Amino acid sequence: PWERGDAEPPAPNGTVQQLPDVIIIGVRKGGTRALIEMLSLHRVVAAAQNEVHFFDWESHFQRGLPWYLSQMPFSLPGQLTVEKTPAYFTSAKVPARIRQMNPAVKLLLIVRDPTERVLSDYTQVLHNRLQKHKRPRPVEAVLMKGGEVNLGYKALNRSLYYLHMENWLRHFPLRSIHLVDGDRLVREPLAEMKEVERFLELEPQIGAANFYFNKTKGFYCLRDRGKERCLHDSKGRAHPHVQPAILHKLYRYFHQPNRRFFQLVGRTFSWN
Numbered sequence: 070p071w072e073r074g075d076a077e078p079p080a081p082n083g084t085v086q087q088l089p090d091v092i093i094i095g096v097r098k099g100g101t102r103a104l105i106e107m108l109s110l111h112r113v114v115a116a117a118q119n120e121v122h123f124f125d126w127e128s129h130f131q132r133g134l135p136w137y138l139s140q141m142p143f144s145l146p147g148q149l150t151v152e153k154t155p156a157y158f159t160s161a162k163v164p165a166r167i168r169q170m171n172p173a174v175k176l177l178l179i180v181r182d183p184t185e186r187v188l189s190d191y192t193q194v195l196h197n198r199l200q201k202h203k204r205p206r207p208v209e210a211v212l213m214k215g216g217e218v219n220l221g222y223k224a225l226n227r228s229l230y231y232l233h234m235e236n237w238l239r240h241f242p243l244r245s246i247h248l249v250d251g252d253r254l255v256r257e258p259l260a261e262m263k264e265v266e267r268f269l270e271l272e273p274q275i276g277a278a279n280f281y282f283n284k285t286k287g288f289y290c291l292r293d294r295g296k297e298r299c300l301h302d303s304k305g306r307a308h309p310h311v312q313p314a315i316l317h318k319l320y321r322y323f324h325q326p327n328r329r330f331f332q333l334v335g336r337t338f339s340w341n
């Protein structure tokens with residue numbers, strides 16, 4: 070039996086740890102947790118519980134692939150290992166590093182309306198600040214500077230999808246990256262997940278019985294082998310009210326960048 074001080078905990082019968090076959094690379098606040106939870110409904114999928122931050126955090130990356138492997142879930146040979154770290158998408162050095170590990174890895178990128186994503190990003194940071202008893206910064210003071218969109222606000226850059234996508238496409242062909250429509254995953258999770266199954270060449274297993282709408286939460290929740298569960302309360306939070314004039318400026322700001330992204334990926338989304 071395994072004892073404290075032994076190098077490794079015991080592996081459940083017949084299971085091994087495997088490097089990921091699939092990585093959810095982002096985007097932060099796109100719906101990445103929902104995506105990995107929904108993917109886990111499939112019996113073939115073994116998902117890492119936590120965000121590993123291997124390719125973007127130097128202190129992790131320096132530990133090398135054996136450390137990365139040690140972060141992976143135990144799975145049976147033939148299962149598909151998946152990890153998600155949303156910060157990968159916007160980190161310039163990550164694509165080359167992932168390619169070096171496995172140029173045939175399959176990548177999932179979930180995107181949502183860039184303006185909505187900014188508000189969701191703001192809301193997450195706001196909650197983190199409140200938790201640490203830091204003073205909240207009003208949304209308008211963060212978004213605007215001198216009456217115009219505050220270009221120094223980092224969350225804006227994360228919503229310039231084309232910028233980051235250009236970098237990924239220098240290292241991976243478009244066919245290696247499946248785009249998940251995060252706005253549609255909220256409304257029609259099954260339809261989106263069927264496309265994910267197809268991209269990953271999985272036997273279709275996820276079905277209507279896996280989802281039910283929870284009126285209190287206002288989102289779909291999951292039914293997994295008879296057990297019902299919703300995502301954590303931090304997923305699906307109300308966003309702050311923003312003056313329409315400011316929202317309008319944000320939408321205008323993202324209009325051209327969105328077009329460039331559509332062109333790059335050869336498809337459009339229902340954003341402005």
Ligand code: A3P
Nearest residue numbers: 098099100101102103189288289300304305306
């Ligand atoms: P909001 O909290 O802004 O609504 P991530 O996991 O990448 O941080 O993304 C969080 C977002 O996932 C949430 O943003 C929410 O809109 C979205 N989401 C998609 N499907 C969901 C679901 N079934 N339950 C809860 N949140 C979901």
